[in-house]
Amino acid sequence: xxxxxxxxxxxxxxxxxxxxxxxxxxxxxxxxxxxxxxxxxxxxxxxxxxxxxxxxxxxxxxxxxxxxxxxxxxxxxxxxxxxxxxxxxxxxxxxxxxxxxxxxxxxxxxxxxxxxxxxxxxxxxxxxxxxxxxxxxxxxxx
Amino acid sequence: xxxxxxxxxxxxxxxxxxxxxxxxxxxxxxxxxxxxxxxxxxxxxxxxxxxxxxxxxxxxxxxxxxxxxxxxxxxxxxxxxxxxxxxxxxxxxxxxxxxxxxxxxxxxxxxxxxxxxxxxxxxxxxxxxxxxxxxxxxxxxx
DNA sequence: CCTTGCCGTAACATTTTGTGTTACAGCTAC
DNA sequence: GTAGCTGTAACACAAAATGTTACGGCAAGG
Numbered sequence: 001x002x003x004x005x006x007x008x009x010x011x012x013x014x015x016x017x018x019x020x021x022x023x024x025x026x027x028x029x030x031x032x033x034x035x036x037x038x039x040x041x042x043x044x045x046x047x048x049x050x051x052x053x054x055x056x057x058x059x060x061x062x063x064x065x066x067x068x069x070x071x072x073x074x075x076x077x078x079x080x081x082x083x084x085x086x087x088x089x090x091x092x093x094x095x096x097x098x099x100x101x102x103x104x105x106x107x108x109x110x111x112x113x114x115x116x117x118x119x120x121x122x123x124x125x126x127x128x129x130x131x132x133x134x135x136x137x138x139x140x141x142x
Numbered sequence: 143x144x145x146x147x148x149x150x151x152x153x154x155x156x157x158x159x160x161x162x163x164x165x166x167x168x169x170x171x172x173x174x175x176x177x178x179x180x181x182x183x184x185x186x187x188x189x190x191x192x193x194x195x196x197x198x199x200x201x202x203x204x205x206x207x208x209x210x211x212x213x214x215x216x217x218x219x220x221x222x223x224x225x226x227x228x229x230x231x232x233x234x235x236x237x238x239x240x241x242x243x244x245x246x247x248x249x250x251x252x253x254x255x256x257x258x259x260x261x262x263x264x265x266x267x268x269x270x271x272x273x274x275x276x277x278x279x280x281x282x283x284x
Numbered sequence: 285c286c287t288t289g290c291c292g293t294a295a296c297a298t299t300t301t302g303t304g305t306t307a308c309a310g311c312t313a314c
Numbered sequence: 315g316t317a318g319c320t321g322t323a324a325c326a327c328a329a330a331a332t333g334t335t336a337c338g339g340c341a342a343g344g
Contacts, residue, residue: 062312
């Protein structure tokens with residue numbers, strides 16, 4: 001399944017909420033969002049749950065329930081979304097512990113953590129540079 | 143299994159080859175390498191196969207066979223290793239095509255590809271900045 | 285030239301993770 | 315109270331990474 005698509009799904013959800021709001025739709029149900037993403041509404045509710053816990057969306061219960069953005073699209077960066085959905089780092093260390101008798105086996109993990117940490121920071125910098133407003137604008141150009 | 147560990151394994155292999163060479167070991171068999179990584183030798187041969195196709199290591203067949211680096215450790219960057227093992231991008235797009243009736247569903251993928259492309263470039267810049275010699279030095283500090 | 289030790293790779297088992305689906309209790313506006 | 319949607323558990327399914335076994339192929343050295 002290649003890389004995971006949670007960041008993509010969550011961003012899609014937020015972007016759709018942003019456009020709907022601009023069109024006068026106060027709230028959207030998970031079914032309405034699912035129709036745009038083309039998947040099951042439980043998947044969407046799971047994603048929206050992550051986003052709610054991160055304070056990026058709000059939910060209204062009971063009759064006439066639904067979801068809306070908790071802040072302006074330009075105030076939501078993809079980095080916040082990335083953190084909200086619990087993105088995993090791109091590279092994993094050894095699945096099973098390397099041989100600690102070997103000098104390389106002993107020192108490789110801290111060495112790689114250093115480089116992988118720099119990579120992670122670079123990713124975060126780029127994600128922080130794009131907002132939902134940016135994505136919406138770019139999406140509508142197509 | 144979280145993220146995949148191919149880059150980690152391949153880097154470990156190269157680092158171990160670099161240290162062995164410095165210690166006077168001309169070549170290492172896949173079994174010897176596997177002992178340091180603590181995994182099956184077939185896994186190592188698969189990784190070494192990738193590295194050989196990328197021109198980073200050389201193999202000697204027949205009796206007394208084994209592997210050695212094809213160039214100096216400082217001339218091998220983690221970016222080359224990343225490309226050799228065919229790293230996948232960190233974020234995937236939608237698994238199933240979004241609803242093209244929706245403006246967001248229609249435009250979201252090119253919009254995200256733009257951002258994801260910038261992320262990929264940032265990753266590559268960082269990886270290009272670390273060599274096997276760097277990893278070896280750092281590993282031996284521990 | 286043939287034996288020996290290792291490579292190269294196919295085939296399959298296992299594990300892990302992501303995703304999709306069904307079901308149902310809980311909440312709130314009306 | 316009732317209708318409509320959320321929140322989440324439980325399970326099914328698919329895909330990918332990793333581990334394992336097996337065996338043909340190659341080349342150095344006798």
